[in-house]
Amino acid sequence: MRNLYAEIKRWLHYSINFEMSPLSCIEQHDNKAWQWLGRTSQIQLSNKGGLGLKGYYMLEVQISGLKQSVNASFYAGSDDVFSENDLFTLPITRIASGSKTVKRICYFDSAVHSFRFDPSEEEGGCENLSIKLIKLPRFRAKSLMLKKLVNKSFDTSTIYDAYNRLFSKINVGRYCDWIKQHEAVSSTEIAQRIDNLTVMPLISIVCPVYNTKLEWLVACVESVINQYYSHWELILIDDASPNKAHFDALKLYDDSDSRIKVIYLDENKHISAATNAGIEKAIGEYVLFLDHDDELSKNALLEICSVIAANPSAKVIYSDEDLISECGERVTPHFKSDWNAELLRAHNYITHLCCYDMVLVKSLGGMRLGYEGAQDYDLILRASMVIDSKDIHHISKILYHWRMVEGSTALSSSAKSYATEAGLKALRDYIANNGLAASVAHSDRENFYTIKYSLPSVLPKVSVVIPTRDGMEVLRPCIESLLSVTDYKNYEVIILDNGSEEKETLRYLDRLSKKENFKIVRDNGQFNYSRINNIAVGHSTGEFICLLNNDIKVIDKTWLAEMVSIAIREEVGCVGAKLLYPDGTLQHAGVILGLGGYAAHSHRGLGGNAPGYFCRAQVRQQLSAVTGACLLIKRDIYREVGGLDETFQVAYNDVDFCLRVQALGYQNIYTPFARLIHHESKTRGWDNDPVKIKRFDREKVLLATRWGGVIQNDPFYNVNLTRSREDFSI
Template identity: 45%
Template sequence: MALQAYQSTFEHSVAGVNYSWWLEQQAERHQEQLQVLQSQQPQWAYQPVISILLPVYNTPPTLLAECIHSVTAQLYSNWQLCIADDASTSAETRQALQQLCAGDKRIKLVQRENNGHISAASNSALAVATGDYVALLDHDDLLSPDALLKVAAAINQHPNALLLYSDEDKIDGQGKRYDPHFKPGWNPDLLLSQNYISHLGVYQRQRMVNIGGFREGLEGSQDHDLVLRFTDGLQSQHIVHIPEVLYHWRAVAGSTALGSNEKSYAHKTGLQVLQQYVSKQHPQASVSSTAGDYYRVVWPLPSPAPLVSLLVPTRDGVDILAPCVNAILEKTDYRHFELIILDNQSSCPRTLEYMQQVSERDERVRVLRWDHPFNYSAINNFGASQAKGSIIGLVNNDVEPINAGWLSEMVSQACRPKIGCVGAKLYYPNGSLQHAGVILGIGGVAGHSHKYFNGNALGYFARLQLVQNLSAVTAACLLVRKEVFEQVGGLNEEHLKVAFNDVDFCLKVREAGYRNLFTPFAELYHHESVSRGAEDNPEKQARFQAEIAYMRQTWGPQLDNDPAYNPNLTLAYEDFSLRCLSS
């Protein structure tokens, strides 16, 4: 069967690839790429000076030496190291600083008279920086030897870059690297959930100066505050992600690398930082803690509440349809919606009787007939044309809400002007994950993020628990403003009658300039594809293969480079595991 053949192109989960083994596998290719880059460097039109800000306070001399050596050993030499000693009380630290800074004119040492904490110390370092860009380095962490070379190369490739950031990993007391964080590209809503930018962060110096540098009194979340203020008003082309590990975060006692509970004050400060930021966008927006000491922004619903038109295509199958419709009507705290059952040639007397009864029982329910061969895209386009609401909801007839606030959450997100499609978190009846957003390229076209994971799992760097921007979400439960739906021409009823029409739609919405979004705070059960059945005859198989071909022909480069994912992560599995050379 065609669907099974497609699904067989990737596995749903795999035992995690050992990071040390992965690094060994990548070493030869990495070295070859590095040699090419070094040979190209003399021809670069721009050789930017990168000033590294290094606040220091009572750092153990051994760790401090390793940190500074990671700068002096850089393959790119056009750098400046700006060290601000925040009035260290350790004589060993002060002595080590004098010795380590001697003999290299590129190193500037500022001795602060009073301890002002990390923001004040970082500002002291910024005050003596003269580079075009500034990079942030903690006093016991390490840069990879090629870090600044890769940054300079990215600046030459993206001359409009104002902020650049890389992937990162951790390093333990024995020097072993572990826990790599392979990040997505620019993801504004994920940044409101966690500071995923973090290390290595490189900022255009003049803009950093213009916004006032670091704000004092926000210790623990000063970097998060900085990146929020720095990126405010920037376009995506100003922010560049370098998908390589260029920074090693030292995991020692007292470091947040070991866990957020090492600096509990940082989370409290982070709530303050985010509340100040989102309040500027909407005074009624609020910020709260969520699983794993991350953040959730609750956006207010408009007043008056917009009418939502939930479109539910169906054909017979009352045993599937009735639980779906009844649950939506009974369990949804957002009341201002209409539920349009799109009847695609039902003939089952029980189904027809149920549709009549429920439409008579609840004035929010309408039944519209669509007397044509099954075409998911065409059915929903018809429903959207008949919808009275300003928000369209694409809802499968085999979903059931879990939390009463599911629709309120999705509406609050969909009403934000820059947001396009909003997707929900869907579970199989046994509680495992069915959908937490769509990742492009998996299996050649697309797959579901973290499919089959335990329903309570945090996911890859907590992404199962966080609102975030994704390239696509499933139409099994998708909200979008009607004006956006119409702007992109709705679903593709000519080429994508059954499969991938939601991915295609989301990509059209993204190309129109909107951010698609996944929220884990709208939760529903999904009895996947129960009503449509299997791809079990030659006609269906041919149609499915044609849909795959259309997606590859239309969106090939986008499918192979999902900005919400990372090229170091696999396209063979749905579990965010490491990508091997063969995959």
């Protein structure tokens, strides 16, 4: 019986140890060390068993002597020609010298026989490498995946999709080049900038420490001592650490520099209380929070003081940041949006570096006890409620290096599961204190949250405006999906027929005109998207206007309820949806100004469920503009801005409209929780003849002339990110 059990266990968990051989742009030395030469480096993996593999498997990659962090790719397919559908991404971060094992679950929905491993998109190497697959029973795979997910309420069919989204690529390689190109500065320039400062406030740096590894503590403190700007004080709060070496280092710094003060707590009080002890002792005009194993860039305080000098009323100043490995390698830069309250409601995108006006922090009572792990998130949420957003400033420079060590959320947010619970608690407080009728829940990713805004008991009427000209192959699915899928009940449909000629279309529109809450408006003038939408809106009666292209297909029953629940808020202007191409890839996740010189869609071409840059394709956020293919707005605001500008006949009318709405002080919001399919320009066609090209060029010039300043620096993008692609790369 025991032998039978062992045989069943072996069958359920059997493993495949691959034999590896260089395939392309890669070399192996002494049957051990590997050297890869760039983007096309490939290792062929041979399965000696030869059997096709199907179902769930744990991929295990053991690697040692890794020279830099990498984005590895594992391919599994039915033959030796692989596609993106056969790809399993595996980011491998170089944390320290020595060996490490990286794992992820792979699911093969049909039998796979061929395998390949691409170790990196950049040049590099390692000393040893082994790769294997371990068979997982379905129940075991589900259990392991759920451990990685915060939101446990998935059905079996969607668990793997959510789990797969956790394996986002890290920024390596090109970032090293970026650092060399953008961070070099001369001592003469630094001295001149310091001489030109009109104010030199004392900045208090508060840093709780507990059992910090000596080398990280030293690196942290030295990063403060080495600041270009010298008018600071560093307050180190020892939270009753038992580490003797740690204690000796603190005493040495306390004795050697009068700007460094050490507080020794009698008992371990955790980070909020320890931080508050530092705040109480601080005498600076501004306070900056520093984690005990992280580092500041040398110019951090100088950049902060420059902002204060230019903006004396500044209350909160935050910067971009990156991650730093135990080996000192800088990876994964986070180039952030300017102040974005909607994005903050999804996760703490501010994190580090964050500097506050001291009076503000003390008026808020410092860090709240009971919010440990998310005390910084709680603080910025509370601060944002009592200050004007114009007094929150973002520095688009990497001023903070967040250490990736075991137990740090920089390495894995799941390392501190209590932190995401504390963040949920802080966000719920924020929602309640703002008087918002909404519920807050965990997202499927650690430290991310989803807010569901409530609708009023009496649903406001929405006028869905659909311009069309023939094109029954898209118009019929648009109307039928709108009627059959949408669960929001109080809406009317205004179809603007711009000169349809086909009999089938005319008969269909005639039938629709007899339906309740349908209205067909005829216009035989020249196509002008702005004009025909304005005409249709003039015939509508709803409290909200929804501009909807005729080549849209509704796939999500809550799409309209979701958009209304956001647009109904007083501060909100335009609301845009997540639009997918028919093949499921992303067509629109908001509009980013400056892409291609003018404006383009965020993350276009990305997988429909992919997270995007720091999950920005998956969360609500404020953006400068959203597409008019599916746009919801209050009727009163539509009238306030004068509708769509009819000088923009075809292109950029939606961008101009959104920017005029934004200029009045309203927030334009993208939501990924309203999903629709968009065939894009199906009935109008593409602007590829000389007349259309000339008109398009004219409208580009008009947009640039009117909005040149904001196009050059979209506040919800970042000046360090590319203008030539839509993928938020550098």
